[in-house]
Amino acid sequence: MTAETDERLEPAQLRTLFLFESLDDEKLGYVHEHGRVKRLPADADIFVEGDPARCFYVLLDGTVSLTRLVHGDRIEISRSSQRGAYGGATQSYLNEQRVENYLHSMRAVTDVTLFVLPAEVISTAMRRWFPMAMHLLDGLFLGMRTTENLVNQRERLLALGSLSAGLTHELNNPAAAAVRATAVLRDRVSGMRHKLAMIADGRLDGERLHRLVEFQEAAVKQAANAPTRSPLETSDAEDTLADWLDEHDITGGWDLAPILTAGGIDGTWLDRVADTVSQDDLEPAIRWLAYTVETELLMGEIDDALHRITGLVGAAKQYSQLDRAPYQTADVHDLLDATLAMFSAKIGPDVRVVREYDRSLPAIPVYAGELNQVWTNLIDNALYAIGETGVLTVRTGQEEERVVVEIVDTGPGIPADVRSRIFEPFFTTKPIGEGTGLGLEISYRIVVNKHHGDLAVESEPGRTVFRVCLPISGR
Ligand SMILES: Nc1ncnc2c1ncn2[C@@H]1O[C@H](COP(=O)(O)OP(=O)(O)OP(=O)(O)O)[C@@H](O)[C@H]1O
Ligand SMILES: [Mg+2]
Known part of the structure; x- marks a missing residue:
């Protein structure tokens, strides 16, 4: 099939190609001597990305397509039927010693005729003929590669940075709460030991002590089911209880009332305690019960904090998809929730997040980790557009054979002249x-490329919608 011919191009013909038009006769002679004409049928691969870059190609006739693999997809970068268009070992002269690999693939769209030069011929010629240009190009390419690497790295770091900054912040609150509660708990438990010793100091008979332990059990239950009250109701209940304590000559009622109230204990409850113990023992008994309630509440706080930590770590795991297969069946809501959890520290107090989820959506096959990147980018943009005050809506739904996710913000919108450019790389x-x-x-x-879905935008001041459609059947 490959039809490398013995056919050469005459210097006069070579001069009609813009690449060679200004070469003097001697140089043209060199190109003439080393180059050959090659003909390939439509659909043939001319060169393939990643293979050793051995040849430099100049298009003489026909149409070629230049593609690059991006995340496993073949993306067409350009298509040309311009005589003189070139490709292949375009950077071979940079590295005399080492054969570079092709950075792209080139395919014949129609039957094509090409002029082919071996990479080492180009390399030798360039270094001999244009030594200074070589140095300049070396520097240029080095600079470009460094920049490209930096941009890639920076992007990954940015994602990682904002993720871990948010997460650290989020983890810090419950962790600090747990540490604080544990310290208080330690103190209260030791206080309780002392009080128990006082109560049991021979002044209570076995039966009364037994009743008291029953009260303690009841107090624990009461604390676990304490009613949720408004701040006003709470302070009313505290006042009433403080009065009760005063009437019963218990000192430091202001100190005990809030704790007992938080544990759902009121005057009626304490009346029963007062009936059981003597007036002398009442204060130690109530303090002892207050310790019980407080330790119970503290343990509840620790439990909550640890649950929040576990939840966050779970969300981070779900978000990063670290231990998951890259391609898997997932519920988009889990992914959206995990991503939103990562943002919770970044969402201001006056920004409302509204989730309008259609829970009847089927799980769909996706690259979950990469989709999380998409939600991250869209939510990040939306939050930036919203600024201090506004609403972020995350909506899901189904349309025919596609799952639709919309990220909607109440920001200023995207001006018409900007809208056509927002998907361009580096446009900001x-x-x-x-x-x-x-x-x-x-x-x-x-x-679009990886999930064969669709990403569209609709925008007016006060309402910008980024709409992601994903096929239910997957790739
Ligand atoms: N929700 C939005 N509201 C208004 N403008 C938006 C919105 N989303 C994107 N844009 C516009 O599109 C541009 C490109 O967005 P893109 O996410 O690609 O880059 P960026 O947000 O500027 O930078 P980066 O994502 O690296 O932080 C933004 O600079 C902004 O002008
Ligand atoms: Mg952005």
């Missing part, structure tokens, strides 16, 4: 240093 309206302009470009690639 954010101040220098704040945005990379890659968020939407990456999202588009993930949704």
